[in-house]
Amino acid sequence: xxxxxxxxxxxxxxxxxxxxxxxxxxxxxxxxxxxxxxxxxxxxxxxxxxxxxxxxxxxxxxxxxxxxxxxxxxxxxxxxxxxxxxxxxxxxxxxxxxxxxxxxxxxxxxxxxxxxxxxxxxxxxxxxxxxxxxxxxxxxxxxxxxxxxxxxxxxxxxxxxxxxxxxxxxxxxxxxxxxxxxxxxxxxxxxxxxxxxxxxxxxxxxxxxxxxxxxxxxxxxxxxxxxxxxxxxxxxxxxxxxxxxxxxxxxxxxxxxxxxxxxxxxxxxxxxxxxxxxxxxxxxxxxxxxxxxxxxxxxxxxxxxxxxxxxxxxxxxxxxxxxxxxxxxxxxxxxxxxxxxxxxxxxxxxxxxxxxxxxxxxxxxxxxxxxxxxxxxxxxx
Amino acid sequence: xxxxxxxxxxxxxxxxxxxxxxxxxxxxxxxxxxxxxxxxxxxxxxxxxxxxxxxxxxxxxxxxxxxxxxxxxxxxxxxxxxxxxxxxxxxxxxxxxxxxxxxxxxxxxxxxxxxxxxxxxxxxxxxxxxxxxxxxxxxxxxxxxxxxxxxxxxxxxxxxxxxxxxxxxxxxxxxxxxxxxxxxxxxxxxxxxxxxxxxxxxxxxxxxxxxxxxxxxxxxxxxxxxxxxxxxxxxxxxxxxxxxxxxxxxxxxxxxxxxxxxxxxxxxxxxxxxxxxxxxxxxxxxx
Numbered sequence: 001x002x003x004x005x006x007x008x009x010x011x012x013x014x015x016x017x018x019x020x021x022x023x024x025x026x027x028x029x030x031x032x033x034x035x036x037x038x039x040x041x042x043x044x045x046x047x048x049x050x051x052x053x054x055x056x057x058x059x060x061x062x063x064x065x066x067x068x069x070x071x072x073x074x075x076x077x078x079x080x081x082x083x084x085x086x087x088x089x090x091x092x093x094x095x096x097x098x099x100x101x102x103x104x105x106x107x108x109x110x111x112x113x114x115x116x117x118x119x120x121x122x123x124x125x126x127x128x129x130x131x132x133x134x135x136x137x138x139x140x141x142x143x144x145x146x147x148x149x150x151x152x153x154x155x156x157x158x159x160x161x162x163x164x165x166x167x168x169x170x171x172x173x174x175x176x177x178x179x180x181x182x183x184x185x186x187x188x189x190x191x192x193x194x195x196x197x198x199x200x201x202x203x204x205x206x207x208x209x210x211x212x213x214x215x216x217x218x219x220x221x222x223x224x225x226x227x228x229x230x231x232x233x234x235x236x237x238x239x240x241x242x243x244x245x246x247x248x249x250x251x252x253x254x255x256x257x258x259x260x261x262x263x264x265x266x267x268x269x270x271x272x273x274x275x276x277x278x279x280x281x282x283x284x285x286x287x288x289x290x291x292x293x294x295x296x297x298x299x300x301x302x303x304x305x306x307x308x309x310x311x312x313x314x315x316x317x318x319x320x321x322x323x324x325x326x327x328x329x330x331x332x333x334x335x336x337x338x339x340x341x342x343x344x345x346x347x348x349x350x351x352x353x354x355x356x357x358x359x360x361x362x363x364x365x366x367x368x369x370x371x372x373x374x375x376x377x378x379x380x381x
Numbered sequence: 382x383x384x385x386x387x388x389x390x391x392x393x394x395x396x397x398x399x400x401x402x403x404x405x406x407x408x409x410x411x412x413x414x415x416x417x418x419x420x421x422x423x424x425x426x427x428x429x430x431x432x433x434x435x436x437x438x439x440x441x442x443x444x445x446x447x448x449x450x451x452x453x454x455x456x457x458x459x460x461x462x463x464x465x466x467x468x469x470x471x472x473x474x475x476x477x478x479x480x481x482x483x484x485x486x487x488x489x490x491x492x493x494x495x496x497x498x499x500x501x502x503x504x505x506x507x508x509x510x511x512x513x514x515x516x517x518x519x520x521x522x523x524x525x526x527x528x529x530x531x532x533x534x535x536x537x538x539x540x541x542x543x544x545x546x547x548x549x550x551x552x553x554x555x556x557x558x559x560x561x562x563x564x565x566x567x568x569x570x571x572x573x574x575x576x577x578x579x580x581x582x583x584x585x586x587x588x589x590x591x592x593x594x595x596x597x598x599x600x601x602x603x604x605x606x607x608x609x610x611x612x613x614x615x616x617x618x619x620x621x622x623x624x625x626x627x628x629x630x631x632x633x634x635x636x637x638x639x640x641x642x643x644x645x646x647x648x649x650x651x652x653x654x655x656x657x658x659x660x661x662x663x664x665x666x667x668x
Contacts (some may be wrong), residue, residue: 038491038494038499038597039598040596040598042494042499042500042597043499043500046499172643197641198641198642198643199641199642199643200642200643200645201645201646204602204645206395206398206593208391208394208395208634209388209391209633209634209637209642209645210637210642210645212384212387212388212391213384213637213642215387216383216384216387229501229594229596232501233593233594240511240518240520241511241518242511242513242518255500255501258500258501258503258594259501259503259594261503261505
């Protein structure tokens with residue numbers, strides 16, 4: 001049974017049991033956000049919540065949805081604590097009454113996904129990259145490229161630049177495991193050799209042993225999978241150790257540039273492509289408003305969660321236009337499948353594929369003078 | 382062979398960092414009996430203070446370190462006088478003080494994030510060199526960690542053996558009641574060891590600031606390592622704490638020679654559990 005058919009059946013049964021009574025608008029449309037506000041990687045929570053809040057503020061400034069305002073309710077998953085995430089998800093649903101949640105981090109999304117599925121709450125992930133979030137719940141959607149796509153993109157980029165032997169370093173987590181597996185599959189699928197895969201704990205400040213083993217494996221290129229700030233720390237250590245090989249990442253933030261310092265120069269990042277350009281007025285408006293409010297340019301995480309709120313708001317509008325008891329996770333998902341295309345801050349539109357993952361442009365960036373400079377679009381195909 | 386040499390060097394440098402942390406914690410815990418878990422955030426606050434003085438105020442790094450050490454010592458004394466001392470006076474059982482220290486840990490950790498922000502802090506004004514021995518490498522900061530551990534270790538040992546206060550601290554660590562009976566002012570000594578122990582942690586913090594940068598969670602790993610080193614080394618033995626700190630670091634580093642690095646923390650604690658089962662009183666047994 002396809003995801004759409006399964007969902008149609010769910011909606012039909014719901015309609016039959018609940019009747020077609022008209023429902024009043026809620027006092028406010030609450031949208032949940034489960035972000036890393038504290039813990040080892042609070043940078044992510046800061047930018048994701050900032051992007052989402054900016055979207056909420058913009059929509060409210062334009063009168064909300066037919067006069068009903070949006071409200072972002074944030075729960076802290078402490079940089080990947082499944083326990084905190086599950087508690088937060090339950091509170092968002094049972095206490096706050098949200099019908100849509102924006103989770104972040106693979107571990108957190110995987111931990112909260114069964115709750116969303118059971119309680120019929122729509123989830124739109126803009127941060128985690130685990131392929132395990134794909135195709136397992138009719139309520140789960142992704143507006144971030146998955147690790148398998150990005151890993152394949154990086155494997156192709158490294159091979160195109162002449163690498164024959166690749167080494168990987170990652171945090172010991174669901175994200176790290178999934179990324180190492182995806183990269184190994186893509187790399188060895190091209191008949192090339194994977195010479196090392198080193199991992200460390202998420203809160204480790206000292207990764208000298210891992211970097212020493214990377215160096216000893218004598219790779220042609222390094223796939224650097226840690227998240228902020230360890231991505232920057234790993235690059236700093238590699239360069240201090242005299243490793244001059246190309247380094248590829250799928251995550252790189254201003255925090256990493258700060259940690260790596262001069263060693264960040266030349267690092268390549270293959271990731272979702274967000275750039276504010278004159279050709280895309282919405283992206284420019286968003287970037288300007290974000291900078292005015294938060295004092296820095298938005299990264300793609302901020303863009304993803306900003307966009308996530310707009311997608312949810314549009315779904316509420318569409319569901320309401322259809323009438324009946326429209327404010328539910330089921331009706332939001334139904335509205336999405338009736339038309340899976342939305343305006344995108346990335347440019348033009350985004351379309352959710354049948355597996356619930358929105359197709360996004362993926363590009364290669366190079367760190368030059370501390371800034372990510374666009375190199376080219378890439379594909380893992 | 383190159384990898385083995387590199388891992389040995391890594392063990393040495395990390396061991397020096399662990400030893401600094403363990404010495405400060407051992408001084409406090411061994412003398413006063415307070416399981417000062419807030420030692421972790423005190424160490425972190427000290428490092429943040431050094432960062433603020435160097436990066437925000439613009440003081441020369443050496444001056445920022447000196448002032449940061451003094452500030453951290455005062456912070457440690459504040460923890461004792463305002464948190465632990467009232468419990469001592471009221472005769473609270475040790476587990477109440479333990480809970481208080483955990484509470485203080487959480488409060489201070491969260492305060493760091495609120496006051497300094499949650500981003501990573503680094504100092505760009507201090508450049509350091511990288512040195513190679515064959516194919517193995519180390520940085521000037523890592524050399525500084527070893528030098529600091531040696532200097533601080535020798536200084537504390539000399540102080541404990543040769544000075545009047547040092548002898549009194551040893552007497553108090555040995556038997557607090559007896560020390561009180563013979564007229565030693567244990568409150569004053571507690572203040573002194575909290576100041577000394579916290580100051581030592583600031584030395585470690587200054588070097589970590591240069592090596593890895595700071596984040597609000599850095600205190601947990603620090604107090605965890607220090608606590609384990611003190612227990613494995615033998616409670617009350619500074620020498621034992623230092624030996625255990627190096628043991629921890631070498632196991633963490635050399636243990637990964639032929640084993641995937643994802644096992645780094647696991648193998649350390651498997652070895653340590655085995656060690657404690659075989660020698661529950663720690664490396665250095667007290668008479």
